[in-house]
Amino acid sequence: MSTLGERGSCAPTPCGSISCRDVENLLDLTLDDLTRELNRAQEAPYRARQIFHWTYVQRVPRFDAMANLPTSLRESLSSRFEILRPEVRAYVRSADGTQKWALGLADGLAIETVLIPDGTRRTLCLSSQVGCAFGCVFCSTATMKWRRNLSPGEIVAQLLTVLEGPGRDAAAGLNLVFMGMGEPTANLEAVGRAIRILTDRSGLGFSPRRITVSTVGVPAGIAALARWGVGLAISLNAVRDDLRTRLMPVNKTHSLADVLVAAKRFGESSKGRLTFEYVLLGGLNDGEDEARLLAGMGRDANARVNVIPFNPPAGGAEPLAPGLRRPTDVEVDRFAAVLAREGATVMVRRSRGADIGAACGQLAVRLPEPATRGAAA
Ligand code: SAH
Numbered sequence: 446m447s448t449l450g451e452r453g454s455c456a457p458t459p460c461g462s463i464s465c466r467d468v469e470n471l472l473d474l475t476l477d478d479l480t481r482e483l484n485r486a487q488e489a490p491y492r493a494r495q496i497f498h499w500t501y502v503q504r505v506p507r508f509d510a511m512a513n514l515p516t517s518l519r520e521s522l523s524s525r526f527e528i529l530r531p532e533v534r535a536y537v538r539s540a541d542g543t544q545k546w547a548l549g550l551a552d553g554l555a556i557e558t559v560l561i562p563d564g565t566r567r568t569l570c571l572s573s574q575v576g577c578a579f580g581c582v583f584c585s586t587a588t589m590k591w592r593r594n595l596s597p598g599e600i601v602a603q604l605l606t607v608l609e610g611p612g613r614d615a616a617a618g619l620n621l622v623f624m625g626m627g628e629p630t631a632n633l634e635a636v637g638r639a640i641r642i643l644t645d646r647s648g649l650g651f652s653p654r655r656i657t658v659s660t661v662g663v664p665a666g667i668a669a670l671a672r673w674g675v676g677l678a679i680s681l682n683a684v685r686d687d688l689r690t691r692l693m694p695v696n697k698t699h700s701l702a703d704v705l706v707a708a709k710r711f712g713e714s715s716k717g718r719l720t721f722e723y724v725l726l727g728g729l730n731d732g733e734d735e736a737r738l739l740a741g742m743g744r745d746a747n748a749r750v751n752v753i754p755f756n757p758p759a760g761g762a763e764p765l766a767p768g769l770r771r772p773t774d775v776e777v778d779r780f781a782a783v784l785a786r787e788g789a790t791v792m793v794r795r796s797r798g799a800d801i802g803a804a805c806g807q808l809a810v811r812l813p814e815p816a817t818r819g820a821a822a
Contacts (some may be wrong), residue, residue: 447788449483449485449521449522449524449525449526449768453760458592461676461783462726463477463796467801468495468524468525468526468527469525469527469530469764470526470527470529470596470599471496471500471527471528471598472500472528472529472597472598472599472601472602472605473596473597473598473640474597474598474642474646475638475641475642475645476493476494476497476641476642476647477641479493479496479497480485480493485522488518490516490517493647494647495511495513495514496511496514496522497645497647497648498647498648499511499514499649499698500528501605501642501645501647501649501723502611502612502613502648502649503611503630504605504608504611505528505611506528506530507523507528508522508523508526508528508793509523516783518721519707521723524649528589529549529551529598530602530605531534531548531549531556531599531602531603531605531606532548532549532580533546533547533548533549533606534547534548534549534555534771535547535803535812537803538801539797539798539799539800539803540800541562541797541800542561543559543560543561543562543615543752543796543798543801543803544559544560544561544798544803545557545558545559545605545606545798545801545802545803546558546559546560546603546607547810548602548603548606548691550595551609552576552649553623554575554592554593554811555575556572556575556595556599556603556625556626556810557572557625557626557803557808557809557810558570558572558603558606558607558625559798559803559804559808560564560607561797561798565618566618566619566620567618567619568622569603569604569618569619569621569622569623570617570622570624570625570809571603571604571621571622571623571624571625572593572595572600572603572625572626572627573594573600573623573625573626573627573628573629573632573635573636574593574594574595574597574626574627575589575591575592575593575594575595575626575627575629575633576590576591576592576626576627577589577590577591577626577627578590578591578626578628578631578659578695579628579631579661579694579707580763580765581661581680581682581692581693581694581695582691582692582693582765582766582769583682583692583726583755583765583766583769583806584725584765584805584806585625585759585762585806586627586808586809588758588762588763588765588809589626589809589810591621594627594631594632594635595627595632595635596635597635597636597639597642597701598637600635601639601643602717603625604616604621604643604649606750612724613649613650614652616649619651619655620655620656620657620710621643621651621655621656621657622655622656622657622658622680623636623656623658623659624657624659624805625672625808626808626809626810628660628661628663628668629658629660629666630658630660630661630663630665630666630669630670631659631661631663631666633666633669635746636658637669637673640653640656640658640673640675643656644656646661646719647699647745653673653674653675653676653717654674654676654716654718655675656675657676657678657708657717658670658675658676658677658782659677659678659679659722660678660679660680660736661680661692661693661695662679662681662695662699662703662704662707663694663695663699664699664703664704664706664707665712667679667707667708667711667752667787668707668710668711670711670715670717671710671711671714671715672715673715673717674715674717674734675722676717676718676719676721677708677711677715677717677718677719677720678719678720678723678751679692679704679708679719679720679721679722679748680693680722680723680737681701681704681721681722681723681739682722682723682724682730683696683701683730683735683740684701684730684735684738684739684742685701685705685738686700686701686738688730689701692724692726692730693757697768705742707747708746708795709722709745709746709749712746712747712748716794718746718748718749719741719746719748719749720748720749720750720751721739721741721742721746721748721749721751722751722753723750723751723752723753724753724754724755724805724806725740725753725772725776725777725780726753726755726757726769726770726772727755727770727771727772727773727776728770728772729769731776731777731780732794732809733780733783735780735789736780736783736784737783737787739784739787739789740784740787740788741787742785743784743789743790743791744787744788744789744811749757749789749790749791749792750779750789750790750791750792751793751794752781752784752790752792752793752794753778753793753794753805754771754772754777754794754795755769755770755771755772755806756771756796756799756804756805756807757769757771758807758809759799759801759802759807759809762809777793778783781793812818
């Protein structure tokens, strides 16, 4: 057998020490990528499926545990790849059962991942970037600014960290939403690869219908997502351009009308479910006329409307814009009632995990980097 490429070799540096090997994260590879790599080394395609099974179903951390692979292949894989999991820097569990992980990445940066129980189901909120560049004024992640994109493997590894032990069953009743840190359409290549890995039947085999990608509303990204069969959530958050631009600077580039056209096209061309998200800000975007306009947009695009009462930043941190207020329950109910009366399919996303800073829009890593505090349970 030939070995897996050139990249696994160590080279002496001018000062005599051995330089770091250029080892790749296996979790970055789709099944096609891995099959191609193995093919180059004259290995059969079924080996790639076996490796996927070991990695994503058995969830072993090392190649030497992949018992049905020949020793030579295991050695060759170990010299070329690693199965890179993040370091759990902190783990917290909310009174309502919501769990949040702060995960340290190889370069010392950190992200957050949130698991929200919901009856017999659970929703895992995945991050797609470290920080975010979009500057939505109500969102805590925006205060971190953008640090970098996550790789496909760093996205997938969030799930592997959350699933304890081997077995496909651990993923039963689990929905995946790209609603953690970052803007998925700004890291579309990696998000697309991560989705291919997560849906691969040789591994976890998630149905695309159990995956939802949330976006600030970038038409090109929405068009790409329509081809993948996943659900789409668009953060509208306002029904007029002037207010939307104040809340979400992206609206200067992609106006509400552009976003609604893209949404309608998505509805016409994709099997994925369409949702409009609307962060409800007390006294700002919660008027009756706004509810009526929003209901009309939902009906037009055949989208359900998800109302998310604003979650202020956790721990008393400053939001990007002063004066934002969480609406009262009465205001939320009134707004939702108008939507329902106007024929919208409406859901109110009551905050989960607000006591641990894990509710929508509260994700912002403030841990020292790199740190070793509060290991996970
Ligand atoms: N960048 C993507 C995904 C991350 S945000 C997007 O914008 O859609 C996921 C959802 O949380 C979005 O609908 C966003 O509008 C909402 N959100 C952000 N900050 C919030 C906050 N402070 N309170 C409530 N919802 C918030």
